[in-house]
Amino acid sequence: MIDLNIGDYIEAFIDWLTANFDPLFDLISAVATFLIDAFEAGLLFIPAWIIIIVVSGIAWWIAGRGVGIFSLVGLFLVDSMGLWAEGMATLALVISSTLVALIIGIPVGIWVSRSALADKIVRPILDFMQTMPAFVYLIPAVFFFSLGKVPGMVATVIFAMPPAVRLTSLGIRQVQKEVVEAAHSFGATPKQVLFKVQLPLALPTILAGINQTIMLALSMVVIAAMIGAGGLGQTVLKGLTQLKTGLGFEGGFAIVILAIILDRITQALGSANNKS
Amino acid sequence: MAQLRVEKLYKIFGPNPQRAMKLANEGKSKEEILDKTGCTLAINDASFGVEKGETFVVMGLSGSGKSTVLRCLNRLWDPTSGDIYLEDVNVAKADSETLRSLRRKKMSMVFQHFGLLPHRTVVDNVAFGLEIQNEPPAKRKEKAYETIKLVGLEGYGDMMTGELSGGMQQRVGLARALCTDPEILLMDEAFSALDPLIRTNMQDELIDLQEKVQKTIIFITHDLDEALKLGDRIAIMKDGAIVQIGTPEEILTDPADDYVASFVQNVDRSKVITASTLMFDHPQRVVSPREGVKVAIRRMRKMGISSLCVTDGKKQFKGFVHIDDAVKLEKKNEDHTLEPIVQSEVSTTSPDTPVVDLLPLVMSSNMPIAVIDDSHRLLGIVMRSSVIAEITGEESGIPVPAQEGETGAAGEDRKSGDQTVEGSTND
Known part of the structure; x- marks a missing residue:
């Protein structure tokens, strides 16, 4: 058997990247820090009760009374467990990661839907991103961005982006061929076809992708805590490392509550769009 | 070109x-x-x-x-x-x-499965072509509503296309295609x-x-x-x-x-084949009053036919004469013009009448059908046997007995009698 030390090559490559692309990583780091801090500061600046009422109101309006009531009770519970600040830190991380994942993922999805070559290139990368155990990203992320929220966010973006790409592409491809032909037959430019026909008709599927991205981002939070991303993940991690069962469960509950609220709201958005 | x-x-x-x-x-x-x-x-x-x-x-x-x-x-x-x-x-x-x-x-196109935008109202679908051309919204909506009216969808403009039946959706498709003129x-x-x-x-x-x-x-x-x-x-x-x-x-x-x-x-050929296909282009005729009874009889005997078209000098169709009437008239030996014996109350038709509509005319008279144009000029005649042969699917030209009870078989479900038969007097 040939003895191949792929690990050595990857290490060498990572070292090379760190050595040569430092300014780029600094830039990414600065942007990411700004984003997360801005969201976190904003969420913590607003009094908890206002957020609880506003979120419950939105949930009620979009997803119905049940979800509204659940949000009210759930968020109140998070606050009374004393995990409000951690919850908001997690939320800030999820929101900023999702935002970045969508800003990258949706255009890539559009590109993939229009070109067979792009599809061939991107598909294996997405497979890699989704199947590689999430922990593994953490290592280079730490190399590039050291410890803290930024590597947490970078790992989260990578982990959460594939559904945004895949479902955007799927949504566009699923648009009835005749409808696209019709748009072309009236002399629409490619841009007009995209914005007036393909994207509006793909929207329900794209929203399902956004929902998945948010859920994956949230599930990455506990793992990101291992490299110091903070938030509820850290609470869970503390429970684990210090064997404080109660604390661990409290953190876990808070994550579940956030997850359900985010999921129900975004899902309702998608299906409301489907109906029209 | x-x-x-x-x-x-x-x-x-x-x-x-x-x-x-x-x-x-x-x-x-x-x-x-x-x-x-x-x-x-x-x-x-x-x-x-x-x-x-x-x-x-x-x-x-x-x-x-x-x-x-x-x-x-x-x-x-x-x-x-x-x-x-x-x-x-x-x-x-x-x-x-x-x-x-x-x-x-x-050019614009209408699609089999309509190709409409389900997230838009009827009027926004119809206006799509103009929207693509960056026409101002007010102008394109005005034109769209006009076109919607044209295809018979007035009042449906603000509905979503998904709420419409298939036929109505295709009207929207048609309106969309017409809207860009x-x-x-x-x-x-x-x-x-x-x-x-x-x-x-x-x-x-x-x-x-x-x-x-x-x-x-x-x-x-x-x-x-x-x-x-x-x-x-x-x-x-x-x-x-x-x-x-x-x-x-x-x-x-x-x-x-x-x-x-x-x-x-x-x-069903009888819906498509028209009188002009079946007719004899230059039927034997006599010109009244220039040509009289004797000419008519001679011409019929010579051709071995029992009736003849009568026209005036400008080829305007006047009617038919039957040989029996002509012979009777000649025996009276009084007047030699054809006027008294011309049967003017006979079936006439236009050249683009489908065969299926000729059948009732054939059934109601034993005279051929005269094919005339808009200004009543004689174009030709359709023999009764040709109509029946066409409908029964036989080769045309086969003589068919005068009594046709069962010949309606091929045209069974067609409404008969929507063609007005003028003067269907038989003799």
């Missing part, structure tokens, strides 16, 4: 169209080309012209290439070879800018997805609409009855090639080959 001319059009799908094209030029068959190159010859040397204001139907079974032809006309698909002239622009070679403006201004309407199996009753209804409305808007229509269908009903001319396609182009009547009476013949054999 034809408004739209298609010349030597080829479309080849597959990995190596150029090589397949070469084989096609050498006259190789569709199967051979598929065998050698893995390419499908979807259109094989199609040429035709469409006149302004004409409804040109392209008919064929699925896989015959008819929809491909249509999609080449507005370049939704690029032809592999050949030219498509719209007036003096070669659509097949047009750059994308020219093509876009052609699609915006000159194109010269040419491309209709791709436009009524095939509708159920039969609605389909017939839509066909009638298209005919009415065409009278109002006078567009050039290219209509694709797999339904021969639809083709015969709508088409001024029909092109029949098989395996990517056009087998025959002609008027509905030409297709039925003179099929170009066995394929077309097998296609048309089950058609």
Whole structure:
């Protein structure tokens, strides 16, 4: 058997990247820090009760009374467990990661839907991103961005982006061929076809992708805590490392509550769009 | 000159169209080309012209290439070879800018499954073509509402298209195509997805609409009855090639080959064949009052016929004379003009009356039917036997007994008697 030390090559490559692309990583780091801090500061600046009422109101309006009531009770519970600040830190991380994942993922999805070559290139990368155990990203992320929220966010973006790409592409491809032909037959430019026909008709599927991205981002939070991303993940991690069962469960509950609220709201958005 | 001319059009799908094209030029068959190159010859040397204001139907079974032809006309698909002239622009070679403006201004398309935008209201769908052209919203809505009215959807403008039935959705599709005021309407199996009753209804409305808007229509269908009903001319396609182009009547009476013949054999010919096909062009006649009874009798005896048309000097149809009456009149030996014995209360018809409508005329009189034009000039006569032979599917020219009790069989479900029979007195 040939003895191949792929690990050595990857290490060498990572070292090379760190050595040569430092300014780029600094830039990414600065942007990411700004984003997360801005969201976190904003969420913590607003009094908890206002957020609880506003979120419950939105949930009620979009997803119905049940979800509204659940949000009210759930968020109140998070606050009374004393995990409000951690919850908001997690939320800030999820929101900023999702935002970045969508800003990258949706255009890539559009590109993939229009070109067979792009599809061939991107598909294996997405497979890699989704199947590689999430922990593994953490290592280079730490190399590039050291410890803290930024590597947490970078790992989260990578982990959460594939559904945004895949479902955007799927949504566009699923648009009835005749409808696209019709748009072309009236002399629409490619841009007009995209914005007036393909994207509006793909929207329900794209929203399902956004929902998945948010859920994956949230599930990455506990793992990101291992490299110091903070938030509820850290609470869970503390429970684990210090064997404080109660604390661990409290953190876990808070994550579940956030997850359900985010999921129900975004899902309702998608299906409301489907109906029209 | 034809408004739209298609010349030597080829479309080849597959990995190596150029090589397949070469084989096609050498006259190789569709199967051979598929065998050698893995390419499908979807259109094989199609040429035709469409006149302004004409409804040109392209008919064929699925896989015959008819929809491909249509999609080449507005370049939704690029032809592999050949030219498509719209007036003096070669659509097949047009750059994308020219093509876009052609699609915006000159031709629009109606789709089999409508191709509507489900997230928009009817009016926004109809206005789509103008929206693409960046017309201001107020202007395009005004035009859209106008067009919606034209297709009979008044009052539905603000509904979502998903709330409408299939027939109504296709009206929206038609309105959308008309809204940009194109010269040419491309209709791709436009009524095939509708159920039969609605389909017939839509066909009638298209005919009415065409009278109002006078567009050039290219209509694709797999339904021969639809083709015969709508088409001024029909092109029949098989395996990517056009087998025959002609008027509905030409297709039925003179099929170009066995394929077309097998296609048309089950058609109810009596709806399509008209009086002009059956009539004798230059019937024996006498000119009254210049020619008298003696001339009439001699002419009938000479030809061995029992009745004769009577016209005046300007070929205006006056009626028929029967030999018995003529002989009686001659024996009286009084007056020699034909006037007293001309049977003027006989059946007349126009040349484009379908055979099925001639049948009641035949049943009510034992005289031939005179075919006259708008100014009452005699064009010819239709013998009773020809009508009956046509309807029963026999070769025409076979004498048929005068009493026809069972001859209505082939035209069974047709409403009879909608043709007014003037003076059906028998004697």
